[in-house]
Amino acid sequence: MHHQHKDPRAAILDAAESLFASQGFEATTIKQVGGAGRVNSALLYYYFKSKEGLYHAVLTRMVETLLTTGQEHFEVAASPEDAVRQAVAAFATFLLHHPRAPNLFAREMLDHEAKHAADLLPRVASGIFERLSEAIRQGQMEKAFRSDLDPRFAAISTIAQVVYFAIARPAVGVLLGHGTTGPPPEVTREFGRHAADFALAALARPRERAPMLPLESVP
Amino acid sequence: MHHQHKDPRAAILDAAESLFASQGFEATTIKQVGGAGRVNSALLYYYFKSKEGLYHAVLTRMVETLLTTGQEHFEVAASPEDAVRQAVAAFATFLLHHPRAPNLFAREMLDHEAKHAADLLPRVASGIFERLSEAIRQGQMEKAFRSDLDPRFAAISTIAQVVYFAIARPAVGVLLGHGTTGPPPEVTREFGRHAADFALAALARPRERAPMLPLESVP
């Protein structure tokens, strides 16, 4: 999975990302980072100001990747329905390559109330959530979606499913009968499809319109 | 908010619950617990085996409360639709009284892969998730819900919304324009209603049936 690094800086970043995500910031020691990255642990202070500085660098790099992935998916969306599917797919793709990413972000919310991500959150908000909300609003205007749901709330509900599934892996695993190690990859992919279906089913107009019929014909 | 305690054990539990939830297990020190509970910090080792033992006691007490709340709500559910609303309401009620609870559980998943909650998760699974899944399955059999969604996945999607909203408060706050302190209580309640609506909209049968009509009359 992980290839050898010539660049010590990248090696440190990779090791730190993995450790912070799996153990948390406080529980991860400088020496663990050095060990995992096969780099002298004192070297960390040459490339980064402090343990916190390293942490911030890890968060920043990950957000950039997420934004790029989101960008690529939204670009190919042809309709509001498609945009919803693409938004879910963007997260699913991102999670496939960075399985621990939700852990890292979730921790940042929990441990530091997003203090270190204060400059990053608005970029995620405008880069992904706002675009999804906008697509939903668009679908409502085009009468493709029901209009009694708040577009921003609906966007949160959509993304929440897949992010929760990733964060609460142990709990979800127990619920689905796979134990605390969490569900196998196949089930995870299956849930990704389900999440898009669930969101689109919620957004769908409740009853079939009778298109093209004059109003008088409706009882 | 917090009343004075005569019972040092309860004082320690309350202080630890609050601190573990807001800072995490590793970042919380014994002396902070003692300080917040107005109890000598060495006393902790008289009532609990260790810092880990205290942590486990906090988790256990919280799960019991959640299960009781869930129980009470499910008991009054008269229909599958009602059960879905009651499940969301159970979590909403619980979160109202224990705003930091999701943080605590989320941390346990993230920091320790639910190691300390291994004995608690099955109880939550069977006490709440299974009952919600069962209600959804029931609704599908009664033709009240669409039948192309996996009941267990649908249960996860339903709960995911409200739990995600609680965990990702800072991110959700930024998205909705309230800053990293998170949305005000009113918006939180509003989202609770939305979550139930969203889930029921997703579960609803896609088109209106023509009830009681003989089959031949359908074109």
Next chain:
DNA sequence: GTCTATAGGTGGATAGAC
């Protein structure tokens, strides 16, 4: 049951050789 004092161990960070 409650408190003081402290042992024993570890972690972040730096100084300075190479």
Next chain:
DNA sequence: GTCTATCCACCTATAGAC
């Protein structure tokens, strides 16, 4: 740029007086 050695702060846990 990289490594060794180490300082200092702080944390968990216990011993033992009261």
